[in-house]
Amino acid sequence: MKVNGFFKDVSGASRDEKRRRAAFDQADGKVVGVDPIRQTALELHPGPQKLKVTKVTDVSPTARTFRFEAVSGVLPPFQAGQYASLLFQVGEESICRPYSISSAPYMARTGEKPYFDITVRRKGPNFMPDHLFEELKEGAEVAGSLPLGHFYYESLRDSKNLVCLAGGSGITPFYSMIQEAVHGSQLPDVHITLLYGSAKSNDIIFRQELDRLEQAAPDRIRIVHILSDEPDWKGEKGFLGTEVISKYMGEDPTFFICGPQVMYRFVAKALAELKIKERRIRREVFGTPRDITRSEGYPMEAADKTFRITVRRGIHEDVIEADAKEPVAVALERAKIPFLTDCRSGECGFCRSQLISGRVFVSPDGDGRRAEDKILGWFHPCASYPLSDLTIKIPIY
Template sequence: MKVKGFLKDVGGASAVTKRRQAAYDRASAKPAHKDPMGAVAKALHPGLIPLTVESVRPASKTAKTIRFTSEAHLPYFRAGQFLTLVIERDGYRVTRPYSISSAPYETRGEHPCVEITVRRPKEGGFIANYLYDEVRAGDTFLGEVGLGEFHYEALRDARHVVAAAGGSGITPFVSMAKEIKNGREDFDLTILYGSVSEDDIVLREELEAAACDRVHVVHVLSGDNPGWTGEKGFLNRDIIKKYSAEDTTYFVCGPQVMYDFVQKELEALSVPKRRVRFEVFGQVRDITAFAGYPQEKKDDTYRLRVRIGVSETEIPARASEPIAVALERAGLKIHTACRSGSCGFCRIKVLSGKYFVCPQNDGRRGADRDFHYVHACSTYPLGDMTVKVNI
């Protein structure tokens, strides 16, 4: 190759070394750690924080709103997100996700708070009953505030949003409505809220207070309600179409039957997939109803060996319940949040044994499948198993 002038210089390596040494010599010897990105990350995602019940008030004849304050910093979450509550009862330590019904702006100012709204449970569910019946002002919990992907995204969604809500599925939309009214979210929201009767409408006052030129609330009653002059029936394609703009994004939150129904109606309207957002389902009620679940095992209880660090313990695990529930029943720590196989907080490793993953809540990564990493909240034992959980 042609010899360039500078290539005759072989002292370059020493020169850069001297230069580097000089930079050290010039540098201050005082620690100068400064990390605002880290501070913001911590403020937005503080993990578990203490939450104190400030008040419990009715949200309908069959629902209550629980307001929490915190001695810690409340993160500025996105309207539509949920919080996860750690509930310790009778030696169990369980977590449950609840959509936040208050608005993000309420975490600011002089009296920061977050609220969830819970409905009287129709059946069993001792945690749900406990929250509804027994929680009082002054009670304390641990909770993680501001999780999930169910929020408006200006770059993805249409400016006009139609929310299809059923039952307590109204909560994330109340948060959105309040935030819009407060000028902190920038989209038009029409809430189609399906209830059986007027008595079932949750957070009606909050909804009315949030109504404005950008927020419209349409109650749709399905029961026999003499004197009701508003919309009647289910959230079918006609009603959805009536309140849609030319370009609309649909957010859906409610019970499973409503999801299935609304999904079909939206398909019938040829709404493109990118315009439909479903909130995650939560733990399925009945895993045995899913295709592929081995029915003959549904009543079995297996031995679950649990490796925690270098220790191991053995607990029972029912075939009809997710591994996360078995761990919680045994009082073992498992970090869960969405309970829908989606957030991945409860990722654990299966060291041996067969299992079934709920197809509706299967958020595993491809390589995780290959190496038997599963999400404990959506994985069911089909035999004796050994798993490794986080410390």
């Protein structure tokens, strides 16, 4: 019968209950000032924190690096390849955008206060890059959450031969990784081959810096530029396809991919042809497609329509207009309804909201919803496009 008793109390709850009751009876009623475990947890995973811009540097004709210091003097540790979600004040609105951290973790602790960099590309008129290039100057303060994302080297999982496939501003997490591999401690004994696709040579971000890093560790770092739009280029030309990847990939590599969404499809085809196993491929999320109507399965009859979204948050109810080609999150931002996002790619679930009625389109490339959420009517507004009038319920902040 003892066995019976043991199974009834397999979690040990009754023993624990006795201990807790005794501790409770002996307590003197004073409030404990600091809980060291909670304090450590807060330092490692703080909520949005105040950040100050301390340096602004142009790193190519179209890209600019912004350095942020933690106003509190405490910055959580991060892995090379992770990103930050920053909340910028645009006029009266607070708008979130994610940016990969382009500085290396080892550098974060070399200044007086811990810092990190982001590098933003502006090519043509872009809503947030325009704002940052025009308005974000030294001394400005923003709020930000970090570190976010899973796009980093993990020694137990990944090969020591990393092949990084970058396109355009997708270079930023790799710049952090390469700096860390050369001068820091997070990527020891790792060999990195960077295959970096750009249109023209003056589009290459961090060109001289990458050269310098390659020269500092030539046996571990190899940089290959592939240009699609410069016929006189002496190096590799064209796109990141099967031929160029197989030429440089070496033995049993782990691929890290970061760039515009069109590049992902192109590269996926090449890696399938090269019979690379899925466990050897790591992809960074890099936002929603530029043109959702070109996504597989998009119902073209919705493309030019405008829908009405009834937005509930607590006791508030607003009715806003939404363009079928824009994610619901963008419609909320345009309507100045407070709405926070992290990945803006449908992956992390941070913006998870309730779809009470109506239909949305979710691209197969950006569908991070859990299976039961799809059944129970939850959706990720950052990567969902209206296909009818909607009624939704969003979180209150």
